[in-house]
Amino acid sequence: MTHPLSGRRVLVVEDESLVAMLLETILEDMGCTPVGPASNIDEGEAMAREAELDAALLDVNVAGRQVFPVAAALKARGVPFVFSTGYGESGLPDEWRGNTTIQKPFTEAAIRNALMQALGVAEV
Amino acid sequence: MNDHFTVEQLDAGLRAAFEASPNAYILLTPDLHILQANQTYLDLTGARREDILGQPLFAAFDSGPAETAPENVRQVQASLEKARETRQRDHLALVHFATPRTLDDGRQVFKERVWSATHTPILNAQGEVTMLLQHTVDITHLSDTPRADTTVTALDAIVGGSLLLRAQSVQEDNLRLESERNRLVEMFMQAPGFVAILSGPHHRFQMHNPAYGQLIGHRDIAGKPIREALPELAGQGFFEILDTVFETGEPYEGRESLAQLQRSPDARLEPLYLNFIYQPIRDDAGSVVGIFVQGHDVTANVEAAQRQKLMIDELNHRVKNTLATVQSIAIQTARSHVDPHTFAETFQSRILALSHTHNLLTQSHWEGAELRAILQHETEAYGPTRISLNGPPVSLAPAAVLSLGMIFHELATNAAKYGALHTEDGRVLIDWAIADQRAPRLVLSWREIGGPKVTPPDRRGFGSRLIERNIRHDLAGQVDLVYAPDGLIVELTVPLDRTLDQ
Numbered sequence: 001m002t003h004p005l006s007g008r009r010v011l012v013v014e015d016e017s018l019v020a021m022l023l024e025t026i027l028e029d030m031g032c033t034p035v036g037p038a039s040n041i042d043e044g045e046a047m048a049r050e051a052e053l054d055a056a057l058l059d060v061n062v063a064g065r066q067v068f069p070v071a072a073a074l075k076a077r078g079v080p081f082v083f084s085t086g087y088g089e090s091g092l093p094d095e096w097r098g099n100t101t102i103q104k105p106f107t108e109a110a111i112r113n114a115l116m117q118a119l120g121v122a123e124v
Numbered sequence: 125m126n127d128h129f130t131v132e133q134l135d136a137g138l139r140a141a142f143e144a145s146p147n148a149y150i151l152l153t154p155d156l157h158i159l160q161a162n163q164t165y166l167d168l169t170g171a172r173r174e175d176i177l178g179q180p181l182f183a184a185f186d187s188g189p190a191e192t193a194p195e196n197v198r199q200v201q202a203s204l205e206k207a208r209e210t211r212q213r214d215h216l217a218l219v220h221f222a223t224p225r226t227l228d229d230g231r232q233v234f235k236e237r238v239w240s241a242t243h244t245p246i247l248n249a250q251g252e253v254t255m256l257l258q259h260t261v262d263i264t265h266l267s268d269t270p271r272a273d274t275t276v277t278a279l280d281a282i283v284g285g286s287l288l289l290r291a292q293s294v295q296e297d298n299l300r301l302e303s304e305r306n307r308l309v310e311m312f313m314q315a316p317g318f319v320a321i322l323s324g325p326h327h328r329f330q331m332h333n334p335a336y337g338q339l340i341g342h343r344d345i346a347g348k349p350i351r352e353a354l355p356e357l358a359g360q361g362f363f364e365i366l367d368t369v370f371e372t373g374e375p376y377e378g379r380e381s382l383a384q385l386q387r388s389p390d391a392r393l394e395p396l397y398l399n400f401i402y403q404p405i406r407d408d409a410g411s412v413v414g415i416f417v418q419g420h421d422v423t424a425n426v427e428a429a430q431r432q433k434l435m436i437d438e439l440n441h442r443v444k445n446t447l448a449t450v451q452s453i454a455i456q457t458a459r460s461h462v463d464p465h466t467f468a469e470t471f472q473s474r475i476l477a478l479s480h481t482h483n484l485l486t487q488s489h490w491e492g493a494e495l496r497a498i499l500q501h502e503t504e505a506y507g508p509t510r511i512s513l514n515g516p517p518v519s520l521a522p523a524a525v526l527s528l529g530m531i532f533h534e535l536a537t538n539a540a541k542y543g544a545l546h547t548e549d550g551r552v553l554i555d556w557a558i559a560d561q562r563a564p565r566l567v568l569s570w571r572e573i574g575g576p577k578v579t580p581p582d583r584r585g586f587g588s589r590l591i592e593r594n595i596r597h598d599l600a601g602q603v604d605l606v607y608a609p610d611g612l613i614v615e616l617t618v619p620l621d622r623t624l625d626q
Contacts, residue, residue, distance in 0.1 A: 016445055017527070017593040022452035025459075039597045061441050086444025091437060104444040105451040 004121045005112065006031030011056035013037065013044040013070055014084075015063040019104075023057055026108045032115075041065045048073035055119055056081035057111070060091065071096065080118035082111075152256040154208055156181045156201070159255060168262055169223050188222035188234030196221045200241065207243040208253050216241040218263070237264040318421070321405070322350060323414040327366050329353055330414065339396070339421065341387040356386050356393055366415060369402045373412050376402040378419070380426050397426040450475060456586045473537065474530075477502065481529030485522050493525045494518065495566070499554060502532040506545050506552075515556035518566055524618065527594040534587035535570055535614060543612055544575030550611075564620040565601075572611035580607040 010032045014020040020037040027034045035051050038044035040063050048056065048070045056074055058067045060083050067083070074081050083101040085091055092101065100118045102110050142149060148165040152158060158176050166173060169185065176184040182201065187193035199219050207214040219241060222234040240263050246255040312319045313333045320332035326349035337343075345353035351363055360383060369376050378400045384393040400419025404412045453474050461467035480501050484493040495518040503511045520528065536545070536552075544550030556568040581588075588605060591614070595603040601618035 015598070016449060017597040018449045018452040018530075018590070019445065020597065021589065021593055022448070022455060025456065037597065086441045086448075105448040 003031050008032045008054040009035050011035045011047055011053050014059040015039050026111055044070040045073050053079050055115055058083050060085035082114040082118050148260050150258045154253050170225055204243050204256055207245045211245050214243045318419055320417040325370055369404055369415055370412055373404045396421055397423045460585055477533035481526050485525055490522050492519050492521050495520055498529050502536050510551050512553045527598045531591050531594055534590055538587055539572055544572035547575050550575035566618045566620055568616050570614040575611050578607050578609055
């Protein structure tokens with residue numbers, strides 16, 4: 001059985017390396033190819049514009065800055081993304097509210113469901 | 125009783141009583157010429173009998189040269205004419221009328237006074253009006269109403285206006301109520317919150333207390349309509365709310381309302397958060413005559429709440445990030461430790477290492493920590509003879525402290541399990557220096573000697589991944605792990621300006 005997410009290239013923007021490592025491990029387990037991880041906004045924006053991507057996982061607060069420029073670059077390319085945040089959806093500005101969001105700390109199932117929701121694919 | 129007096133005697137007695145009455149009386153012809161005035165009237169008005177007898181009333185008393193005089197005259201004349209036409213007594217509750225006074229140097233000045241008057245028609249047997257009697261009381265001291273054209277002001281309506289409309293009532297009552305009124309006004313003036321009384325449909329400032337003055341930079345607003353007095357409030361919604369309160373009579377309460385106010389001349393608008401109430405003021409007939417404004421500046425509270433929300437959000441972010449870090453350590457430790465006992469031991473020591481570096485940072489209020497202190501913390505369990513620490517003092521920023529704390533913990537644990545600290549003779553030599561003073565870099569080497577023969581691991585474990593990731597990802601540095609046969613050698617370079625900035 002092929003997992004619906006297998007082979008997808010997923011950008012990770014996350015400043016905490018231990019959390020980034022966990023995300024990579026979870027993504028690899030699902031058959032995805034992690035891209036990055038980017039540890040700051042500038043790096044994340046460059047990857048969002050240039051890298052070959054199917055989806056992205058974006059930490060909202062990256063080294064004291066908010067991730068929204070990266071989100072805007074992805075949106076412009078039509079790449080779906082998931083926010084990860086300790087604040088919950090209430091911490092998002094109105095413009096981004098309603099986008100798929102997962103709360104830290106997260107489970108593997110939460111990440112898989114969020115990515116499938118963002119990509120618009122169903123469980124096989 | 126009449127039997128004891130002749131008509132002449134009675135007439136004389138009544139004349140004397142009229143003349144001696146403590147009430148002020150003046151007797152007029154139906155066409156308002158002066159027939160007689162008693163002594164109290166003359167004393168009160170300062171007129172001389174010989175100057176006024178036979179004169180038209182408003183030639184003798186014209187209320188002086190002030191702009192308001194014709195209106196004062198009109199009101200008195202209207203009341204007299206009403207009494208004459210209706211043949212009923214007419215009360216003129218409150219009227220302004222100026223009377224002359226001669227100064228020592230002979231100049232004549234007019235003083236505006238406030239009166240209450242009753243006009244009584246005197247009828248003959250046929251019911252025709254033959255004379256008009258005016259009884260007047262000077263109530264100037266009961267009213268500080270400054271303008272002659274003001275009938276009932278908003279202030280009067282709430283602190284004793286009805287009193288002035290019943291000015292003929294007992295004077296002692298008036299005096300008592302006047303002191304009551306003064307006490308209320310005093311209370312308003314001293315209130316810690318801001319208080320203002322707006323009169324009429326254009327919301328003229330009739331009264332405001334010092335706290336209100338402070339709110340608006342002590343501008344001169346007395347008597348001005350609010351749109352003229354505080355023009356910067358246009359477009360902020362307050363004028364429209366006042367209009368609605370005046371029209372509907374419904375009070376309005378504002379909570380943490382943002383007002384942009386000019387607090388000193390030429391200053392920029394200052395944002396203030398206000399809690400306030402607009403309370404309609406009604407006269408005796410129930411019509412809205414003004415608005416009572418009362419409130420507090422709650423800017424400090426609102427800003428404190430905003431700061432608190434920021435702090436809670438930041439704390440929440442840090443707590444959730446820390447939990448995610450712990451989660452990551454748990455999951456990745458579990459992957460390399462199938463046995464629950466060794467998992468628990470390794471997981472716990474990693475969490476404790478994280479906790480220790482937090483302690484170091486707490487001691488410095490999160491300003492940073494010394495490199496040597498971090499190294500000592502992670503290696504002290506193995507004794508000073510087995511660990512050599514050699515290098516200058518280096519201050520590290522919090523992000524570098526957290527990363528290096530985890531890294532040295534992984535290296536020390538690895539050495540104790542498989543490396544130089546696993547045998548009794550093995551040692552670890554840690555040397556560091558700062559290279560390139562213009563763009564300072566920490567260059568550090570960790571060399572293990574005297575341990576068992578080293579073989580490179582089959583696969584990269586959590587520890588080595590964590591070290592590489594932390595140095596490259598978090599600290600923008602470089603790291604080399606060399607599995608030399610004599611012992612592990614780790615060489616790392618970390619830019620210091622970056623770690624100091626963070």
